[in-house]
Amino acid sequence: MGIFGALQSAVSGLKAQSHAMENISGNIANSQTIGYKRIDTSFVDMIPDAPVKQQIAGAVSSYSRSMNTLRGDIQNADTETYMALNGNGFFVTEKGDGSGGTFYTRRGDFDIDRNGYLVNGAGYRLTGLGMSNGVVTGSVAEAVKIDNSFLPAKRSTTINYQLNLPQSPKTASYVSTTPGSELLKPWSYSGDVQGSPVAPKVIGPAAGAPTTIPAYGYGNIVDGTALASTILGDNNTVTVTIGANPPFNLVFDTDGTVGGANVDATGDIATTLANMQAAIQASPGGAGAVVGIKDGRVFVQLGAASTDSLTLGSAPAGLLGLASATTPVTAGNVTSANMPADLLFTTNGQQLEITVGSVTRKYLIDTKGTLTAGSGVVKVDGTGSLKEMLDVIQADLRANGGAGASGATVSWDATNDLVVDFPGNYRSDVTIAGSAANTVGLNQTVTASTGTLSTVSAANAELFVKESISGGGITVYSQTGEPVNVQMRWAKVSDDAGIATWSLFYASDSAPGSANAWTKMADYTFDQGVLSGIAGGSGVTVSGTERLNIANLSINGRSFGSITVDHGLKGMTQFADNSGMATTTQLKQDGYGAGEFISVGISDEGQVIASYTNGETRAVAQIITASFSNPNALKRGDGGAYTATTESGEAIINQSGEGIVGSSTEASNTDISEEFTKLIVTQQAYSANTKIVTAADEMLQEALNMIR
CATH class of the missing domain: 2.60.98 (Tick-borne Encephalitis virus Glycoprotein; domain 1)
Known part of the structure; x- marks a missing residue:
């Protein structure tokens, strides 16, 4: 072969580098084309058959190598229907004129055309599966078409x-x-x-309550266990006048020589006062009289039903401190303020329990001033007026009876009834019990009711x-x-x-x-x-x-x-x-009013989402993608579209929408700097091949000149 072989090899090199130059040119030209996949050039040496000792370098051939698996940069886009694939795979499309055929592309600049289809910049319609109420209903991929009609209202349920x-x-x-x-x-x-609505009000008709208040008087503070002779002298006298009856004298015998005395005072003071009570009761107008110690003081009171006046005098003056007595209160004039508490609570030591809701207050009524209350029991002084005693109970209820008793009133009304009232308390039931409650008719339960x-x-x-x-x-x-x-x-x-x-x-x-x-x-x-x-x-x-x-x-x-x-x-x-x-x-x-279609976008799940003026959105289609066993073996077409070949294998369809990125596009995977580098190398290689042609031509000229 010789010089002619060298010449042919140089020509094959020129053709191969021209092919490479064509690919470089196309890559640079499409460096801004959305979803474009560059084509690289590979070279194959062509070696003729020859003995080992006589082998030669041979010629060269070139072929194109697709770079479909190399992803370009994903760039944000303002158009909501633009999309890119973050990974392998292709969008499944059909021709924009509806003429059929299935094409695969990475070009995701889809927008709505006049017919409502999503069409990319190369004119291919996007296909997907239909959806209804958020569920995929289609089984065959069809061109995605946006319905811009009103969304009907839905009643709230x-x-x-x-x-x-x-x-x-x-x-x-x-x-x-x-x-x-x-x-x-x-x-x-x-x-x-x-x-x-019920606010508890307990009314106790006190059977046997006094309608009149007898005259009474208090004397000195005494010790009932002391000998009477410590405060009384023999033949000391107390003069008592009851109403219109003649006065009579109570003469005390302290030494046991009675003489003219009529009250035995040889014992202690308490016994002497009991003897004094017997002497008064035996006198005109003295029936039912009471003489004793009350709240530590000498106390004299006429019978409970008596309306007679009481006059007390003594010799020597001031004996026992009995110098004066109250004026009796007639029927119709009795009040809690002028009624001694022990006229109502005649038995000393009676107890009263008032429960308001879950709070219980316990009271011990001490009408003699001699008792001590146990734990959890409030002693109430009953040695004074009924009003004073009721005021003590009322104050304790308000302070300690809980919310239901904060406005409680405890009083004696004009009809001689004892009233325990809880105005404003419509929530807490009230129960009143105990011996004192039995005495005055308060032993009952009243249920509160709010309504x-x-x-x-x-x-x-x-x-x-x-x-x-x-x-x-x-x-x-x-x-x-x-x-x-x-x-x-x-x-x-x-x-x-x-x-x-x-x-x-x-x-x-x-x-x-x-x-x-x-x-x-x-x-x-x-x-x-x-x-x-x-x-x-x-x-x-x-x-x-x-x-x-x-x-x-x-x-x-x-x-x-x-x-x-x-x-x-x-x-x-x-x-x-x-x-x-x-x-x-x-x-x-879950309801909404009717809405007008305003826009469409792509979700992260690869769904086509329609938006309406009522704020509702609807998934109208599920975008599908296709992958191939050998994606670099796909056949290229215009507009970044590919078709399957025997070498690429059949399309593998994915319905999950995985890898789809909305409002984005994939840039060309062409690297300008790399292409420029290949351009320089290709240019130099082409120039070198031309030198071979020139040198071979000169050698042939020399060979021809030898025969001249």
Whole structure:
């Protein structure tokens, strides 16, 4: 071969480098083409058959090598329908004219054409699987077409509602120093309250209560166990005048020589006073008289039914301190202030128990001033007037009887009845017991009752808002898409020993003068902060502690049909919250009004998402992708489109949308600097091949010149 072989090898080199130059040129030209995959050039040496000792370098051949598996940079795009593939695979497309055929591309600059199809910049339509209600319904890939018609309205059927209620709601009526001020007071809602609100009032008709008060007088403080001779002298005299009866003298015998004495005073003072009582009782007008020691003092009193006056004198003057006595009180003039307590409670040491709700107060009535109260018992001084004694009991109840007794009154009324009243206490039952209660007819139980509220009229709406806290609001929709705002409020109605009850109301009619401004949905019972039961209001059915159904939600006269309020398994709680407000963790509903199509975008799951003016979105198609066993063996077509070949293998379809990135495009994988480097090398190689041709030509010329 020789020179001719060298010449042919140089020509093959020129052809190969020209091929490489063509690919470099195409790569550089498409460096800004979306999704473009560059083509590299590979060279193969062509060796003719020859003995080993005579082998030659041979010629060269070139072929194109696709770089389809090399991903270009992913760039953000302003168009929501643009997309890129972060990984292997291709979008599955068809021709834009609908002429058929399946083409694969990495070019993702898809936009909506006039017919509603997603078409990329090269004119290929994107294909995918149809979807309905978020579920893939298609089984065969079809061109994705966007329907820009209105989205019909959907009626609200469920409200998902979860929140935490504070242990102590800070309503507008709440006062931190007033127990129970945070609770709803149904009895205050005139015209709305149901049932019979009861504030316990116990009235004891005291059988045998005195209608008159006899005259009585107090003397000196004495020790009943001391000898009478320590304060009395023999023949000392006390002169007693009872009413219009003649005066009579009580003469004390202290040494046992009676003489003219009529009262034995040889023993202790208590015995002497008993002898003195017997002498007075034996005198005219003295029947039923009492002489003894009361509150440590000498005490003289005429019989309980007596209305006679009492005059006391003594010789020497001041003997026993009995210098004066009270004026008797006639019928109709008896009051608790002028009635000695022991005229009503005639037996010393009687007990009284008053229980208000869960708080019990125990009292020991001491009418002699000689008793000592045990643990947990309050001793009440009964040596004075009945009013003084009742005032002590009243003060203790108010201070220590709990919230239900904070306004308690204990009094003796004009009809001679003992009255224990608990105004404003509609929550705590009252029980009065004990021997003292039996004496005055107070031994009974009165059950308190708050009444209930099913609706609140407009007249009481302001009061209701003050005694409740906001539970949030949400817009629901009718069948025609009419919106209505559902406002909710929570009112705490009871709280006893860790068991709390709340009522949920919704604003049902905002018209002035409405009889149903607020309507109760249900009552919720919490045990130690955990929801333990729900009782539905009128027209409301309950399913466990998870949901309730309102048969017909009516607001401002418009019916919105059946609505389910779903709280979930543990969506309702009642734990302490310093804010005193309800904390909503979920409040949403499933309805919406009609919406106009505004845009379409691509989700991270590779779904085509249509957006509407009502805020709703709908997945209309699931984009599919295709991968190949040998993607570099795909046949290239115009516009970055590829078709499958025998060498590439059949397409493997992926319906998961994995790797699809919305609002993005994939740049060309051409590296300009690398292409320029290859350009220089190719140019030099081409030039070197031309030198071979020139040299071979010169050698041939020399060979021809040899025969001239």
